[in-house]
Amino acid sequence: MVALGDRIFAIGDSGNDEVVLEMDFDCAVHKRISVPIDPYDVEDLASHGGLLILADTGDNRRARETVAFITLDPESGDGTLHRAAYPDGPHDAETVLVDPDGRLFIVTKELLGPSSVYTPEDGQTISNLAEPGPTPLARVGTVRTGDTSTSGFNSVMFTGGAVSADGSVLALRSYTDVYLYRTGDDGIGAALTESVPLRVPTPHQPQGESVMFTDDGDLVIGSEAQGGSLPPLYVMRGVVDGMTPDEVVAEGSTSTASNRVVLWGGVGVVVVALVILVGFRVRRR
Numbered sequence: 001m002v003a004l005g006d007r008i009f010a011i012g013d014s015g016n017d018e019v020v021l022e023m024d025f026d027c028a029v030h031k032r033i034s035v036p037i038d039p040y041d042v043e044d045l046a047s048h049g050g051l052l053i054l055a056d057t058g059d060n061r062r063a064r065e066t067v068a069f070i071t072l073d074p075e076s077g078d079g080t081l082h083r084a085a086y087p088d089g090p091h092d093a094e095t096v097l098v099d100p101d102g103r104l105f106i107v108t109k110e111l112l113g114p115s116s117v118y119t120p121e122d123g124q125t126i127s128n129l130a131e132p133g134p135t136p137l138a139r140v141g142t143v144r145t146g147d148t149s150t151s152g153f154n155s156v157m158f159t160g161g162a163v164s165a166d167g168s169v170l171a172l173r174s175y176t177d178v179y180l181y182r183t184g185d186d187g188i189g190a191a192l193t194e195s196v197p198l199r200v201p202t203p204h205q206p207q208g209e210s211v212m213f214t215d216d217g218d219l220v221i222g223s224e225a226q227g228g229s230l231p232p233l234y235v236m237r238g239v240v241d242g243m244t245p246d247e248v249v250a251e252g253s254t255s256t257a258s259n260r261v262v263l264w265g266g267v268g269v270v271v272v273a274l275v276i277l278v279g280f281r282v283r284r285r
Contacts, residue, residue, distance in 0.1 A: 001212040001222065002045045002052065002162070009045060009052055009074065011035075013209070013224060017042035020052065022074060036079040037070050043094040043209075044160055048102045048126055050074075055096035057106060062090040066134045069096070069104065071126060082126070083133035086118060094209060095161035097170055097188050102126045105188045107143060107158050107172060115143045115158055117192050141193035143172070145179060148199075152176070159209040163188070164217060164240045171219055171239075173211040177201050178221065178236075182243055198243070203234055217241055 001010045007030075008023045017039050022031040035042075041058030054070040066083040073079070095107040102125035106118045117140040120129060129135050148155050154175040163170045163183075170188060172179040179197040184190065202208060205223035212220050217240030222233045 001210050001220065002047045003212055003214050004047055004050070004074070005215065007074075008212075009047075010210075011042055011045050011054065013041075013043070013058075017054075020045075020054075020072065020074070031074075033072065033074060033077055035070065035072065036077060037081050039070060040064070040068070042070075044096045046096050046098040046163070048098050051126075053096065053098060053104075053126060055093075055106070057093040057096065059090055059092045062092055064090050067093070067106075068132075069126065069129065081132040082129040082135065084120065084129070084137050085134040086137050087139060091116070091118075094159045095172060097161045097163050098126065099163060099183070099188050100167040103188070105140070105192070106137070107161060107192070109158050111153065111157065114145075115156065117141055117143060117189055119189060140189040143192050144194065144196060146196045146199060160211045162212045162219070164213045165215045166240070169213075169217075169240050169243045171211055171213070172197070173202070173208060173221060175205075175208050178211065178219065180239065180243055200236070205231055213240065 001008060006025060008025065010021045011017050018035050020033040020035060021029055022033060023029050035054065039054065039056045042054045042056050043058040044055040046053040052072040052074055054072060056068040056070055066085050069082045071080045091108040093106045093108045097105040103123060104120060104126055108115045118137040119140055121136045121138045124135060145156055155177050157174050158172050159175060160173045161171060168183055170181050170183055170191060178200045180200065181191040181195055181197045202221055206226035207224040208221060209224055210222035214220065217238060219236040219239040220233055223231045
């Protein structure tokens with residue numbers, strides 16, 4: 001999912017990733033936008049400059065020679081294909097982060113060992129990536145998560161990411177936690193690889209793989225269906241406001257240190273409607 005002003009865009013996982021849904025904040029579906037380029041496995045959704053960025057980066061078997069980003073104009077339905085290639089062989093990835101300048105960052109999903117961060121070589125932005133490419137990717141480093149020794153491996157298998165509208169805070173989510181980073185002057189790559197995040201355990205979800213920021217700075221998390229039943233979404237109110245510039249997070253901090261952020265507006269279940277994904281209502285300030 002990704003929010004653009006008063007609209008929400010959502011796309012399903014592999015097998016349901018040929019259509020993007022456009023909804024309002026009252027759960028009404030206004031448009032179904034066909035993806036003009038046949039994707040392999042879309043795993044995340046971002047935006048920049050009014051365009052949607054579909055991260056076709058899924059590779060469970062780690063066999064793809066290239067991954068891809070599909071830019072989609074939600075007004076016209078036009079799209080472009082930008083392929084990319086890792087410098088060290090295939091990776092499975094379900095997270096793409098885009099900064100306000102249009103620079104892309106991929107975070108890999110690892111079963112064992114730390115996740116890595118990749119970005120197009122020479123700082124290329126989404127607007128100047130080759131069509132169709134591939135554009136070489138460069139490895140930025142390893143994601144720093146703090147002390148997760150008491151957590152299971154599900155806590156560091158990253159399944160989605162989002163960047164706040166002002167670019168000041170980014171979120172990585174796993175099946176059990178959300179990791180919040182302040183980007184700072186050095187940007188997303190440095191935040192992920194050099195700073196210690198605020199780790200917030202999430203409510204139980206059968207397969208939590210969705211996260212987005214609203215323009216108001218709230219964080220919304222969601223899950224895939226299980227057994228045909230779509231679970232509720234959750235809203236963490238005031239996350240961006242809560243991550244103040246002087247926030248200092250100690251190594252190993254978890255929900256105890258994050259109460260001020262999580263309880264700022266509480267964690268509330270949002271009304272759920274069945275579409276292809278989950279429709280929802282988010283209060284506007």
